[in-house]
Amino acid sequence: MSERKMRVLIAKPGLDGHDRGAKIVARALRDAGFEVIYTGLHQTPEQIVETAIQEDVDAIGMSCLSGAHMTLFPKVTRLLREKGIDDILVTGGGIIPQEDIPKLKEEGIDMIFGPGTPLETIVKYHRENIVHSKNELEHPEDDTRK
Amino acid sequence: MNSNIPRMILGSNHMDLADRVLAKDKRAAARLITLIESEEEEAYEQLGILHASTGKAHIIGVTGPPGSGKSTIVDRLAKKIRAKGKTVGIIAVDPTSPFTGGAILGDRIRMVDLTLDEGVFIRSMGTRGHLGGLSRAASGAVKVLDAFGMDVVILETVGAGQSEVEIVSHAHTTVIVEMPGLGDEIQTIKAGIMEIADIFVINKADREGADKTAMEIQAMLGLNPEKPEWEPPILQTVARTDQGVDVLLEKVEEHYKYLKASGKFEKMVEMGIREELNTLIRGHLNRLADDMIDREQFDKMVNDILARKIDPYTAASQLVEDIENKLK
Numbered sequence A: 001m002s003e004r005k006m007r008v009l010i011a012k013p014g015l016d017g018h019d020r021g022a023k024i025v026a027r028a029l030r031d032a033g034f035e036v037i038y039t040g041l042h043q044t045p046e047q048i049v050e051t052a053i054q055e056d057v058d059a060i061g062m063s064c065l066s067g068a069h070m071t072l073f074p075k076v077t078r079l080l081r082e083k084g085i086d087d088i089l090v091t092g093g094g095i096i097p098q099e100d101i102p103k104l105k106e107e108g109i110d111m112i113f114g115p116g117t118p119l120e121t122i123v124k125y126h127r128e129n130i131v132h133s134k135n136e137l138e139h140p141e142d143d144t145r146k
Numbered sequence B: 001m002n003s004n005i006p007r008m009i010l011g012s013n014h015m016d017l018a019d020r021v022l023a024k025d026k027r028a029a030a031r032l033i034t035l036i037e038s039e040e041e042e043a044y045e046q047l048g049i050l051h052a053s054t055g056k057a058h059i060i061g062v063t064g065p066p067g068s069g070k071s072t073i074v075d076r077l078a079k080k081i082r083a084k085g086k087t088v089g090i091i092a093v094d095p096t097s098p099f100t101g102g103a104i105l106g107d108r109i110r111m112v113d114l115t116l117d118e119g120v121f122i123r124s125m126g127t128r129g130h131l132g133g134l135s136r137a138a139s140g141a142v143k144v145l146d147a148f149g150m151d152v153v154i155l156e157t158v159g160a161g162q163s164e165v166e167i168v169s170h171a172h173t174t175v176i177v178e179m180p181g182l183g184d185e186i187q188t189i190k191a192g193i194m195e196i197a198d199i200f201v202i203n204k205a206d207r208e209g210a211d212k213t214a215m216e217i218q219a220m221l222g223l224n225p226e227k228p229e230w231e232p233p234i235l236q237t238v239a240r241t242d243q244g245v246d247v248l249l250e251k252v253e254e255h256y257k258y259l260k261a262s263g264k265f266e267k268m269v270e271m272g273i274r275e276e277l278n279t280l281i282r283g284h285l286n287r288l289a290d291d292m293i294d295r296e297q298f299d300k301m302v303n304d305i306l307a308r309k310i311d312p313y314t315a316a317s318q319l320v321e322d323i324e325n326k327l328k
């Protein structure tokens, strides 16, 4: 049995055209061995959720520098809840004022990464918070498996 | 959204995935493809259940050099197929880095308008070390979408150079997407890839040199002394503005009709099954060999080969003979 690969959707919601952060994060995750689905600019929350479903991703990461995060991010988590999906990690990044973070967390966004966050921090967070191998759970220390 | 509950446990029961796929549950289809990609035992059980419901989709392969416009063409083609009321599954393969094992799967960028279409399912895949332009899981994923009830399944390979001809054994109709201006045009279309094309498309015909590329392909095809039953048409498209894609769809449908009418379709499918069965048997035999080889004897042989006491050919025969004797 080959290993279960971690899959992450990196999405740019809304009309925001700042895509450097999203691309840099996508590349960092790829270089760390993740499969990254990148769908380009101007995604609606509905598109993001549907893509996450079809691609069966472990995490959705949204990048927003336009100031629209307070409407767009919660819309995604609400849609996920409506569809009964509670096993996808949701993160966000970009220009997000400190005072918005508690509210976003309340809405189900697991973590927010602001400007200047080292890429290793982002990679480490995803590694540690995506847990999905049955075998890992049953035999946490057993690496004699093939 | 993550309550730190492992996903495998959450969806703990995978035993009903096949039934849910047959009931057109996209999440089930998506999860089953994940299990196939991770080569989990349960995946094959579920695929086994689905087998009876497969064999209905027209499988179209789209291959060609990097950046020639494969994904854009797939997007346009899918929209036209949808306009005819048919449903479409898409598997798009992108390369996995051999160094990190990671991948950026970007084919969907060209297919964004299809995302919310109920009658479309798109899945991106990394090659995960598989050579040949596809991934090991691609054929399983095609079966899932076939059983799901997609009328057409389109399989986009990685940007293929010359030797990635594996697509032919997975697709009924193989479309090669070329583009003008790749320098010495014909260099990009080496023999192997020439022979697998059912349809040639020269995309980006808005650029200089499309006619020249078409002529060169024509000349290459003309070298074949035997006139084939199906002569691959050479089309020109501008996928970006949707030019020529309707003709492409016509040709794709024409090819499908030709396959059916000539009896080639049945033969092709049978060959595919033979190949698949062979591959599966070989997989089982490999595991059997792993289990049955006498490790001590094996290590001894290695030493003897090192010491030049025996040659590797004789050693291998002897080890296999031992297995055969055990099996008797």
Ligand code: B12
Pocket: A010, A015, A016, A017, A018, A019, A020, A021, A022, A024, A025, A060, A061, A062, A063, A064, A065, A066, A067, A091, A092, A093, A094, A095, A113, A114, A115, A116, A117, A118, A119, A122
């Ligand atoms: C470069 C830039 C541009 C470039 C964008 C190029 C591009 N293709 O991306 C250009 C010049 C085009 C541009 C245009 C505009 N910009 Co501008 N731009 C910037 C600038 C200077 C840097 C952004 C950047 O690329 N940073 C580098 C990347 C790597 O950092 P990052 O995106 O923050 O990402 C990091 C983290 O946030 C996090 N992260 C980000 N996304 C994600 C996602 C996930 C999943 C995770 C885990 C982490 C994560 O990780 C990254 C690494 O640490 C910022 C100011 C600033 N200092 O941020 C303004 C800024 C974002 N722009 C701004 C504005 C207003 C605009 C314009 C509207 C300006 C105008 N009037 O023309 C236009 C709109 C463009 C559009 N279509 O949307 C404002 C936004 C204000 C706001 N939100 O309230 C800013 C903040 C400047 C300011 N102080 O006013 N901009």
Ligand SMILES: Nc1nc2c(ncn2[C@@H]2O[C@H](COP(=O)(O)OP(=O)(O)OP(=O)(O)O)[C@@H](O)[C@H]2O)c(=O)[nH]1
Pocket: B065, B066, B067, B068, B069, B070, B071, B072, B073, B107, B110, B158, B159, B160, B203, B204, B205, B206, B207, B237, B238, B239, B240, B241
């Ligand atoms: N000029 C021109 N550009 C096109 C045309 N079709 C596609 N493109 C552009 O070519 C680029 C590559 O297109 P894709 O559809 O991603 O090509 P691809 O073959 O799928 O690429 P890979 O999957 O990376 O091998 C994009 O920028 C497209 O917009 C066309 O007909 N003319």
Ligand SMILES: [Mg+2]
Pocket: B070, B071, B072, B106, B107, B156
């Ligand atoms: Mg592509």
